[in-house]
Amino acid sequence: MSDEMPTNGHDQTEAADAVPSRRRMLMLGAVSAGAVVSIRPALAQTAGSVMTCxxxxxxxxxxxxxxxxxxxxxxxxxxxxxxxxxxxxxxxxxxxxxxxxxxxxxxxxxxxxxxxxxxxxxxxxxxxxxxxxxxxxxx
Known part of the structure; x- marks a missing residue:
């Protein structure tokens, strides 16, 4: 039966590591969103600094x-x-x-x-x- 989890404890750990948890996915999403939010002001600041150099x-x-x-x-x-x-x-x-x-x-x-x-x-x-x-x- 392919739907069953492996019975060996070692195999279960590998399976858990291979599939990211929901919590981990949410953390990655939050980090990515923060990067997008911080890049836009940085670009605006760069354009402003070019004009004041x-x-x-x-x-x-x-x-x-x-x-x-x-x-x-x-x-x-x-x-x-x-x-x-x-x-x-x-x-x-x-x-x-x-x-x-x-x-x-x-x-x-x-x-x-x-x-x-x-x-x-x-x-x-x-x-x-x-x-x-x-x-x-x-x-």
């Missing part, structure tokens, strides 16, 4: 140097170059500037130079992670 122009390793019209870092006082930005730009400000708006506290020409600098950021430079995250599509 900062990009210094130039990065701290080259603080005090100027930015030429092409976006290159040059020696302080270079003719035609612009002094460093007075403060780091927020991710939201940079995102708007990449879409055609002007960075706060800049002139038309310094804005173009700073945006060129930001577009050329590479891994390891201050502000790169913020800039890279601005490039990722949001769903």
């Amino acid at each position: 900062e990009i210094p122009v130039p990065d701290m390793g080259r603080a005090g140097q100027f930015i030429d019209p092409a976006g290159n870092v040059v020696a302080a006082g270079t003719k035609g170059a612009f002094p460093p930005a007075s403060r780091p730009f927020k991710g939201e400000e940079v995102k708007r500037a990449l879409a055609g708006a002007q960075l706060p506290g800049t002139t038309y020409d310094s804005n173009r130079a700073y945006v060129s600098y930001i577009r050329r950021l590479q891994r390891g430079q201050g502000g790169f992670t913020c800039f890279a995250s601005l490039q990722m599509p949001r769903g």
